[in-house]
Amino acid sequence: MPSRRHSIADDLRNQITTGCLKPGERLPSETQLAARCNVSTATLRSALAVVHGEGLIEKIHGKGNFVRRSLRRITYVGGWGTQEQPQTAPDPTLRITVRATKIRARGQLTDLLRVPTGSPLTEFLCLSYEAESPHSLARVYIPRDLAPAAVLNDPRPYEGAAERFAALHPASAEIRETVSARLPTPEEASALRISSALAVLAITRVTADDITGRVVEAALLILPGDRADAVFTTNHVIDEGLTER
The missing domain is CATH 3.40.1410.10 (Chorismate lyase-like)
Structure with a gap:
């Protein structure tokens, strides 16, 4: 059975790849996402780190997490x-x-x-x-x-x-x-x-x-x-x- 952080990462990945979350769109705050997923902030951040490591989201200091735009090679x-x-x-x-x-x-x-x-x-x-x-x-x-x-x-x-x-x-x-x-x-x-x-x-x-x-x-x-x-x-x-x- 996948861990909670991987389940959350899978859900975010699916929302991004299917277009539910658009390129450049800001994700809810980490506190809001943690409450929505019924997990601790630490677990939520760990899940975000998985998706961030795959290049699907980017964190802008002082602004939050955003869906990464598709950039040219x-x-x-x-x-x-x-x-x-x-x-x-x-x-x-x-x-x-x-x-x-x-x-x-x-x-x-x-x-x-x-x-x-x-x-x-x-x-x-x-x-x-x-x-x-x-x-x-x-x-x-x-x-x-x-x-x-x-x-x-x-x-x-x-x-x-x-x-x-x-x-x-x-x-x-x-x-x-x-x-x-x-x-x-x-x-x-x-x-x-x-x-x-x-x-x-x-x-x-x-x-x-x-x-x-x-x-x-x-x-x-x-x-x-x-x-x-x-x-x-x-x-x-x-x-x-x-x-x-």
Whole structure:
């Protein structure tokens, strides 16, 4: 016999998949749901955690639980900014917020940016939204003397962040990317409104000037694992001067 939390989760799942609960619809408060199901608030929250972990609902801090809208899949194209894989134009359906913070290099950042501990950096926290739902999260770290003042001085939401950061990239650049799957940090799970048990695709991208070797940007990209794909393309070049033997 299924437990009460699984019975409640099954009922919520059925209401969502059959359309009784519409995408974007707010669920009754946890207290109301617990009373309706005749269970404790702790049991009700445990049931909500099951449905949340399946990506069917999302919790918005201070507002409550909502049926998660069906969001498009995210395709990350490896080699961002290279000549072979130029960056595509920003998606006009996405809204991007950027928050700039002055920090000092510590730990992993000193290795990624190849700078001494304590070096002045600017961190740009970029969160994109599809409608009102979080789409992806990025933390971009730039040596402070290279940070674009236009972004630093304009913390309001805008859609042109990509072009402003792209302007930093030298014409000849080396881009190194590391891709891994891991569980989100509590801050990442909260920002993306996903379950802490749902794996994310974490991409670390380091961009360096191919001539001077100076690192101009380190970016940490976080994509929800239930709807993210990473595509990397390698061009195989055949030397036409070679003859077949």
